[in-house]
Amino acid sequence: MDADFAIVGGGIVGLSVALGLLDAGQSVVVLDGSDADPKASRGNFGLIWLQGKGVHEPRYARWSKESADLWPGFAANLKEASGVDVGLRQDGGLDLHFNDDSLADAVTEHEALQAELGADYPFEILSPETLSIEEPEIGPKVTSAILHHGDGHVDPLALITALSGAVVAQGGRIIGATSVSDIAARAGAEEGFRLTCADGAEIQAAKVVLAAGLGSAQLGPSLGFAAPLRPERGQILITEKLPPLIRRPSLIARQDRAGGIQIGATNEDVGMDRRVTLDGMAKLAAEAVDAYPVLARAQVLRAWGALRVMSPDGLPIYQESPTCPGAFLISCHSGVTLAAVHATSLPSWLLRRDYAPDLEVFGETRFAA
Ligand SMILES: Cc1cc2nc3c(=O)[nH]c(=O)nc-3n(C[C@H](O)[C@H](O)[C@H](O)COP(=O)(O)OP(=O)(O)OC[C@H]3O[C@@H](n4cnc5c(N)ncnc54)[C@H](O)[C@@H]3O)c2cc1C
Incomplete structure (x- = not known):
């Protein structure tokens, strides 16, 4: 066996999960595709953002909040492990409004989330006067803003560099420019998975995590996932x-x-x-x-x-394969925001620990209806 876990995809999601698994004592190999693949992790906006997250699914709001709360410690650990400062600034983010109706809608959403999360969802409505003091370059067309204290931002490219460096520093292997073309559960008494790469190379691993971004839509079905990405x-x-x-x-x-x-x-x-x-x-x-x-x-x-x-509803997908146990699909559309929780809490779910987070609502059965 080459590793306890093979992770397909070396974007923010695959690398964050790899780091968490390494911290949990697992051996990990990350296989990342070619430069020609779409790579959301290299073209994103870099926000750690809670506003509007989980309006229809409070579990998502809590999961995002957990990650935002973990971010300061996560950024410090990344710096220690990789030497790279991801430039975290997390003293709040502003949702700007150009009219009262859009502000009223947003406030209704925030109040619903605050009721769900209790005091753990701190936000303020800033009047034009306060806004002009807090953010003097905002112009008169902006009528108000919501300040959410958990929001912030990082340098997205530094994040990828830091994650890669930390994974290698913790003993993980990253094999780049390697497209996985097939993943099969090993037959008979053999356990685990065989991953075949486009160049013919093979990797054997006890478990496999599909974190290939849009590439998971192609690879997923052979492992029993719907992967409707x-x-x-x-x-x-x-x-x-x-x-x-x-x-x-x-x-x-x-x-x-x-x-x-x-x-x-x-x-x-x-x-x-x-x-x-x-x-x-x-x-x-x-x-x-x-x-x-x-x-x-x-x-x-x-x-x-x-x-x-x-995904069809915009929520993350965390699913173990119903037909190939030991194969997991992980996907989300806010990989920067969730990087801290992916590197910290998610590995216990992959390792089926008693204290693993309950991620049932993020499973693929929700798409069956
Ligand atoms: C314009 C834009 C703005 C965004 N802004 C934010 C933001 O402000 N905050 C936030 O939290 N999120 C933001 N996001 C989302 C965030 O970038 C993504 O959630 C995150 O990058 C997804 O990471 P990923 O690792 O799943 O996918 P990707 O970064 O796409 O990585 C997937 C990797 O898998 C590899 N791969 C694919 N197929 C295979 C294969 N067959 N074999 C091996 N490897 C394979 C690819 O080469 C790639 O490296 C934004 C995204 C975009 C596009």
Whole structure:
């Protein structure tokens, strides 16, 4: 056997889970596909974001909150293990509103979540006056904002570098540029799984975790998963480096630690098309200038498109295969937010420990109806 666990996919999800399994004393090999694959982990917005999460499924709100609470310790551990600072800033995030109706809807959602989570869901409604003190560059078109204290952001590329470094430092193996073409449960008295790679190489592991992002939709069915995952394109812009302008991130813009303002992201149903479009970029830029008028003078340096990994209801999927026990599917559309909980609590579920979190609501049976 090459490892206790083979993890297919070396994005944020696969690497976070790998790190947690290594911490739990398991041996781990991560197989990651080619540069040509869509990689949400390399094109995301970097938010740790709770607002709006779990409105229809409070378990998701609690799971996201648990992760956000774990993030400071997780970032410190990553730095210690890898030497990479992921640039965590977590002193709240702003949901900006341009009219009273949208604010009222958002407040109703927040109050429902607060009732569900109790005092563990701290948020404030900021009036225009308070907002102008807290965030002076926000313009007059923004009528109010919700400040959620658990929200924050990190540098997404530093996160991937830190996770890879920590996995290797803890004794994990990462094999890159290796597409897994087949996964089969080993026959007869043999236990575990045989993973065949596109170049013909084989890896044997006692258990397998499918964390291949959109690639899980192809590999999943042979292991008994439905894996109903679809792409959703998000376009993002980044400006030249600017002096400090934006203190707290919003869903419209955030200032990275080097000074660039990231503006994003669109939500588009365009299949596997990762290109940027003039319309998409213009829409993002216009909304950003509406929110932060100072950005009208900023130069956009780059734009890119990346594909979110979406389940039909937007919730994560945590499922052990009904036909191949020991094979697990893990997928989510907020892998930055959930990275801390994936590296900390999720491994106990993979190891079937008594104290494992209850993840029943995130199973695939919910799609059967
Ligand atoms: C525009 C955009 C903005 C986002 N913003 C945020 C945000 O602000 N906050 C947040 O929490 N989340 C955000 N996300 C979501 C977040 O990026 C994803 O949840 C996360 O990156 C998913 O990670 P993953 O590892 O599942 O998938 P990916 O990053 O796509 O990685 C999957 C990996 O699997 C590999 N692979 C695929 N098939 C195979 C195969 N057959 N064999 C071997 N390897 C394979 C690929 O090469 C790839 O490296 C955003 C996403 C997008 C697109």
